[in-house]
Each structure stands twice: as structure tokens, then as C-alpha cells.
Amino acid sequence: MNGPEIERLIQLLGRLPGLGPRSARRVALHLLKKREVLMQPLSAALADAARAIRPCSICGNLDTVDPCSICADPRRDTGLICIVEDIGDLWAMERGKVFNGRYHVLGGSLSALDGIGPDELNIGSLLRRVQEGDVREIIVATNATVDGQTTAHYLADRLADTKVPLTRLAHGVPVGGELDWLDEGTLATAFKARRAL
Amino acid sequence: MNGPEIERLIQLLGRLPGLGPRSARRVALHLLKKREVLMQPLSAALADAARAIRPCSICGNLDTVDPCSICADPRRDTGLICIVEDIGDLWAMERGKVFNGRYHVLGGSLSALDGIGPDELNIGSLLRRVQEGDVREIIVATNATVDGQTTAHYLADRLADTKVPLTRLAHGVPVGGELDWLDEGTLATAFKARRAL
Numbered sequence: 001m002n003g004p005e006i007e008r009l010i011q012l013l014g015r016l017p018g019l020g021p022r023s024a025r026r027v028a029l030h031l032l033k034k035r036e037v038l039m040q041p042l043s044a045a046l047a048d049a050a051r052a053i054r055p056c057s058i059c060g061n062l063d064t065v066d067p068c069s070i071c072a073d074p075r076r077d078t079g080l081i082c083i084v085e086d087i088g089d090l091w092a093m094e095r096g097k098v099f100n101g102r103y104h105v106l107g108g109s110l111s112a113l114d115g116i117g118p119d120e121l122n123i124g125s126l127l128r129r130v131q132e133g134d135v136r137e138i139i140v141a142t143n144a145t146v147d148g149q150t151t152a153h154y155l156a157d158r159l160a161d162t163k164v165p166l167t168r169l170a171h172g173v174p175v176g177g178e179l180d181w182l183d184e185g186t187l188a189t190a191f192k193a194r195r196a197l
Numbered sequence: 198m199n200g201p202e203i204e205r206l207i208q209l210l211g212r213l214p215g216l217g218p219r220s221a222r223r224v225a226l227h228l229l230k231k232r233e234v235l236m237q238p239l240s241a242a243l244a245d246a247a248r249a250i251r252p253c254s255i256c257g258n259l260d261t262v263d264p265c266s267i268c269a270d271p272r273r274d275t276g277l278i279c280i281v282e283d284i285g286d287l288w289a290m291e292r293g294k295v296f297n298g299r300y301h302v303l304g305g306s307l308s309a310l311d312g313i314g315p316d317e318l319n320i321g322s323l324l325r326r327v328q329e330g331d332v333r334e335i336i337v338a339t340n341a342t343v344d345g346q347t348t349a350h351y352l353a354d355r356l357a358d359t360k361v362p363l364t365r366l367a368h369g370v371p372v373g374g375e376l377d378w379l380d381e382g383t384l385a386t387a388f389k390a391r392r393a394l
Contacts, residue, residue, distance in 0.1 A: 002288075003261030005246040012239045017227045018220050029285050030214045031243065032250055032259050039247045042209045046240035049202040049225075050232050062229050064200030088226050091199075 006032070058129070060105035060122045062087055070094075070102060077101045079136035081129065083155065085109050085143055093141065101139075104129065109147040110154055121151075123158065130162050140168045203229070255326070257302035257319045259284055267291075267299060274298045276333035278326065280352065282306050282340055290338065298336075301326065306344040307351055318348075320355065327359050337365045 002010075006028065014024035031039040055061070056068035063069055070076060070090075080101025084090050090103050106121045130138065140155055142148035156166055172190040173182060182190075199207075203225065211221035228236040252258070253265035260266055267273060267287075277298025281287050287300050303318045327335065337352055339345035353363055369387040370379060379387075 003249065003266065005242070005249045005261050006259075009239075009242045009246045012235065012242050015235060016224050018223065019215075023215050025288060026215065026285070027213050028246075029288070032246065032284075035247050035250065038209065038212060039243055042206075043240050043243035043247060045202070045206045045209050046228065046236055046243070049206045049229065050236045050240060052200065052202045053229055053232065062203075064202050069200065087229075088223070091222060091226070 058125075059103045060087075060107060060125070061090055061103060075100075079134060080139065081126075081135055081137075082139040082141050083126065084141050085148060085151070089141065089143070099139070106142070106151065109142060109145070109151040111147045118154065118158075123155070126155075127158065127162075130159060130164055135162075135164050138164050138166050140166055144169075144171060255322075256300045257284075257304060257322070258287055258300060272297075276331060277336065278323075278332055278334075279336040279338050280323065281338050282345060282348070286338065286340070296336075303339070303348065306339060306342070306348040308344045315351065315355075320352070323352075324355065324359075327356060327361055332359075332361050335361050335363050337363055341366075341368060 009031070010021075010024050010028045013019055013027050014021050016024075019027065031042070049064075052064040053062055054064070054066050056063055056066055056071055058067045058071045061068040061070060065072065077100050080099070081104050082093065082099055082101055083104045083106060084093065085106050085108060087105055090105060093099050093103070104122065104126050106123070106126075108116055108121055110116055110118065110121070129135070138159060140152045142152045142155075152168060159166060170193065171186065172193060173179065173186065179187065206228070207218075207221050207225045210216055210224050211218050213221075216224065228239070246261075249261040250259055251261070251263050253260055253263055253268055255264045255268045258265040258267060262269065274297055277296070278301050279290065279296055279298055280301045280303060281290065282303050282305060284302055287302060290296050290300070301319065301323050303320070303323075305313055305318055307313055307315065307318070326332070335356060337349045339349045339352075349365060356363060367390065368383065369390060370376065370383065376384065
């Protein structure tokens with residue numbers, strides 16, 4: 001019923017995460033109504049970002065410069081490496097402003113089910129970084145899922161020879177979380193890891 | 198923490214309906230990872246649609262041709278006009294495939310609160326269409342809200358002189374709806390308008 005340009009736009013919008021066919025139509029209509037203030041700027045922003053974006057040759061982060069702005073920042077501690085599965089995890093850590101070292105993005109986690117082995121992840125470059133650099137501590141911040149924990153153990157094996165101390169994020173009750181809503185695994189872990197008040 | 202191109206993209210995505218700052222970041226990350234299969238095509242589709250789109254001079258629909266593909270379709274009945282508030286309503290009617298006439302998009306509803314009077318809506322062009330054309334029936338399909346019903350009554354007044362029969366959509370229980378979840382107003386209307394089984 002619409003022109004092919006509109007149908008194509010709706011179809012592409014529907015492939016974005018969190019947007020189904022219905023919300024894609026809603027977004028498309030909103031864009032069509034705000035052609036000058038939103039649609040054209042968004043098109044340009046997408047083209048600009050697509051043109052400028054490149055993976056960081058050191059850590060695997062995506063940025064418009066290589067090395068990325070985190071790896072290139074002289075104020076950040078080069079002795080600390082935080083290993084994350086995905087760029088989204090890196091963004092989450094940065095939002096939390098808890099870490100002042102550098103990252104290493106694996107690009108996923110080991111998964112027998114999805115056929116992802118060590119060769120599919122950025123592990124070779126990690127080992128080179130640790131061997132070449134002056135690294136004091138490696139924080140393994142993979143997800144607390146089965147795949148994430150498998151990956152963490154695999155990395156611990158591979159990094160054992162380097163003698164660099166490895167740490168992982170603490171498990172426990174999320175801040176602001178209610179006990180009633182927590183799963184038993186988290187509760188048991190938090191109980192075992194209890195600390196003096 | 199990210200380059201300005203990425204931050205600008207996240208900011209623009211966050212202005213789409215249904216996307217908050219968190220989901221805008223998620224969408225941006227997804228796009229950055231699928232640069233060639235999604236990001237560049239979406240940028241091009243937005244630019245193409247923004248360039249091609251124009252309002253239909255007859256009904257107010259947005260399409261890539263003027264008159265729009267509905268007004269230009271010779272298989273559609275020119276004697277029926279369905280008045281809708283918004284293009285989204287027109288799309289909904291077309292999805293339902295219930296109507297084979299033509300539309301008239303008001304561009305909103307009368308609203309004292311939002312300061313929208315008759316002059317802000319496409320009412321002049323509607324009156325001209327009805328006076329000039331050979332119209333057998335006008336279906337007023339404004340929303341079943343207070344503003345929508347006010348608009349419907351206003352239109353009925355303005356169109357009274359043309360002697361064209363006016364109808365409105367039936368109110369009642371939505372198909373698939375459960376009585377327990379319905380508001381009292383709908384239930385009372387459905388009861389009053391009950392029909393022989």
C-alpha cells in the first residue's frame with residue numbers, strides 16, 4: 001500500500017533489536033513526519049558513524065580512532081586489563097566509571113552450542129598483550145552465565161604461565177535488589193561470601 | 198567515552214518513539230556490529246524515503262507519489278471517504294483490508310488542551326472534496342477518545358449541508374477481548390447496541 005521506499009524502511013527498522021513489525025511501523029511514521037529534524041539527521045549520523053567506525057587493533061573496541069580513545073588515553077592505567085565478552089559490556093563498565101585501566105574485548109564467549117571455540121575469540125591478541133606489556137592484574141569480567149564462566153576458566157588456564165594475577169567480579173546481591181526476587185544460586189553465593197558488617 | 202559520531206547516533210536513536218537511552222545504546226551497538234548488512238542500508242533507506250516522501254494533495258496521506266497510491270488507484274471506490282485522524286490510523290485500516298474507498302487524513306483531532314482548532318486540521322480540503330465529488334457516504338473513523346468524538350461531532354455539523362450520509366465505526370467488545378478486562382463504558386455501549394444472535 002505504501003511506496004517501496006517506505007516499505008523498505010519499515011522492513012529494515014524491524015530488524016533492529018527490540019523493534020517488531022508494529023513498532024517498526026510506528027518509528028517509520030514518526031520519522032516520516034519529522035523528516036527534517038530527525039529523519040535526515042539520523043540518515044547522516046548513520047552514514048557518518050558507518051564511515052568512521054573501526055575496531056581498535058589493541059583491545060577490539062569499536063571507535064572512530066585506532067587505537068580507540070580508551071587505549072590511547074594516557075591517564076588510564078596500562079597495568080590493568082579488564083576482559084569483557086562484548087563491546088556492550090565495555091560500555092556498561094564505562095558508564096559505571098568503576099575502572100581506570102584498559103579493556104580487552106573477546107567478541108563473545110566460548111559456546112559449544114553455537115560452535116564458538118577459542119579461535120573465534122580475540123584470545124591470541126590478549127596473550128600477546130599480556131606477554132609484551134607490563135600487566136599487574138587481569139580482571140576477567142565475562143558474564144555470570146555458564147558460557148561466560150566456562151570462558152573465564154579457559155582464560156585462567158591459558159594465562160596461568162604468564163604469572164599475572166587474575167581476578168573476577170564478585171558475585172552477590174545486586175545493589176537495590178530484593179532477596180525475595182533473587183534466584184537461589186545468587187543467594188547461596190552471597191551467603192557463602194558474606195563479610196563482616 | 199565514544200567518538201562524537203557514535204554519541205550523536207545514540208542521541209538521535211533515543212528520540213525515536215519507544216526507544217529510551219538504554220535501548221538506543223543497544224540499537225547503536227547492534228548497528229555498529231552490522232555495518233554493511235544493516236547500518237549502511239538503513240542510512241540509505243532513510244535518505245531515499247526522506248527524499249521521495251510527499252503529502253498527497255487530495256487526502257493528506259504521505260507517499261512517494263502525489264496523488265498517493267490509494268487516491269490514484271482506479272480500483273478504489275471514489276464514492277466512499279473514510280476520515281481518519283492520522284496516517285497511522287490509515288495504515289491500520291489498510292492492514293485490516295476492510296475498506297475499499299479513499300481516505301481523508303485530518304492530521305490530528307480538535308483539542309482545546311493542545312490548542313488545536315479546526316484551522317489546524319485538513320477540514321477545508323475535505324469540504325471541497327465532498328462538494329466537488331460524487332460522494333455517497335462518509336465514514337468518520339476518528340478515535341473513540343473525547344477529542345476524537347468531539348472532532349466527529351464537529352465534522353457532522355460542518356458536513357450537514359452537503360446531505361451526504363455520515364456513518365461512524367461501531368463501538369463494542371473487541372474481537373478476542375475478555376469482558377473481565379473491558380472498561381465499563383465499552384461494556385455499557387456493547388450492551389445497549391446488542392443484536393439478535
